[in-house]
Amino acid sequence: MNRHARGLPRNDTPLQLAEVLDFRPDQGIIRLHEQRVVILSAAAMGLLRKELVETLGVETARRLLVRFGFADGYHDAVSLRDRSAWTRPEDGLRDGAELHTLEGIVRAEVVRIEHDRATGRFEQEVVWHDSYEAEQHLHHYGRSADPVCWSLVGYWSGYASACMGREVYFRERECLSQGHRACRAVGRDAEGWGDELRAIREDFQAASLGQEVERLREVVGRRVKELDRRERLLERRERELNLLRERVSRHAASRQFIVRSPAMDEVLEMAARVAPLDTAAAGDVSFRFDAVRLPQLLAPSRPRAPPLFA
Ligand SMILES: [Zn+2]
Numbered sequence: 001m002n003r004h005a006r007g008l009p010r011n012d013t014p015l016q017l018a019e020v021l022d023f024r025p026d027q028g029i030i031r032l033h034e035q036r037v038v039i040l041s042a043a044a045m046g047l048l049r050k051e052l053v054e055t056l057g058v059e060t061a062r063r064l065l066v067r068f069g070f071a072d073g074y075h076d077a078v079s080l081r082d083r084s085a086w087t088r089p090e091d092g093l094r095d096g097a098e099l100h101t102l103e104g105i106v107r108a109e110v111v112r113i114e115h116d117r118a119t120g121r122f123e124q125e126v127v128w129h130d131s132y133e134a135e136q137h138l139h140h141y142g143r144s145a146d147p148v149c150w151s152l153v154g155y156w157s158g159y160a161s162a163c164m165g166r167e168v169y170f171r172e173r174e175c176l177s178q179g180h181r182a183c184r185a186v187g188r189d190a191e192g193w194g195d196e197l198r199a200i201r202e203d204f205q206a207a208s209l210g211q212e213v214e215r216l217r218e219v220v221g222r223r224v225k226e227l228d229r230r231e232r233l234l235e236r237r238e239r240e241l242n243l244l245r246e247r248v249s250r251h252a253a254s255r256q257f258i259v260r261s262p263a264m265d266e267v268l269e270m271a272a273r274v275a276p277l278d279t280a281a282a283g284d285v286s287f288r289f290d291a292v293r294l295p296q297l298l299a300p301s302r303p304r305a306p307p308l309f310a
Helices: 042-056 058-084 089-102 134-139 148-163 190-206 207-254 263-279 283-288 291-298
Strands: 021-024 028-032 035-037 107-115 122-129 168-174 183-189
Touching: 028 058, 028 183, 035 058, 042 134, 042 168, 058 089, 058 190, 089 148, 122 148, 122 168, 134 148, 134 168, 148 168, 148 183, 168 190, 183 190
Parallel strands: none
Antiparallel strands: 021 028, 028 035, 107 122, 122 183, 168 183
C-alpha cells in the first residue's frame, strides 16, 4: 500500500470548543455549524444503554447503538466539513478526533492514517482514552469479555465514511472494559475487511435489525391501540356520569326538592361515581341507580331525612 497520507501533520490549529460550537443560551440552543446538538449526562446515556440491553438483548442493543453512533458521526462530519472546508479528507479525520474529544465522549488519539488515493484503500488506527461508554459498561456490568464501545465504533465509522465519501468501518480490538489501559480500534474501507465485511455490514445495516425495528413497531402499535381503547372507555364513563348527574338533577327538580344539604350532594355524587364503575361492562344500565330511589338510600343513615325535603 502506498502511504500517501501516513503521519501527515495538520495544516491548521487544533479545534477549540467555543469556535466549533455556537452557544445560544438565550434560545436554549447549541449548534455545530447548522446542526443542533445537545449535551447529555453520561450517567443518563449509561442508563439508556442498560435499558436497551435489558429490553432488547445484548446483540440488538449493540447494533442499535452502532447505528446510532454511525448517524451521530456522519452528522458531525458533514457539519464540520461545511464549517472547515477541508482540502484533504485526512484533515477531516483529525478534526473528528478532536471534536469527539471536545464533546467529552472519549479522548481520541489518532495513531496512523494510511490512504492510497489510487486504489482507495484506507486504514486508520486510533486509541480511545477514558471512553465514557466503557466506563458506563463497567459501572453497570463490570468487566467484559468483548469490547463494548459500540456507539464509538459506530461514530467513527460514520464520521470516516462521510469524510472519505465511501464505506469505512471501524472495529474495536481492545477495550477498557476488558481490562486494557485504553481502547484501540481500527478502521478500514469496505474491501479492506475481506471476509469480515459481511458480518460488519450486518451490524450496520442488518436485515435482522430492520426486523427488530418492525417487531418493536408492532409492540408500540399494540400499546397505542390499548391506550386508545382505555381512552374511549374513560370517555364513555364520563358521559355516563354526566347523564346520571343530569337525571338526578332533573328528578330532584321534578320532586321539588328544595333543600340540597352537603350530605345530599355527597350521596348524589357518590351514586354518580359508583354507578358507572359498577356498570362498566354493561353499558347504560348505570341508570339502575335511579334518582327515584335516592331518598330511600338516604333514609337509613338520616332518620330525620323527610323534613329535609319539601
Ligand atoms: Zn472500549
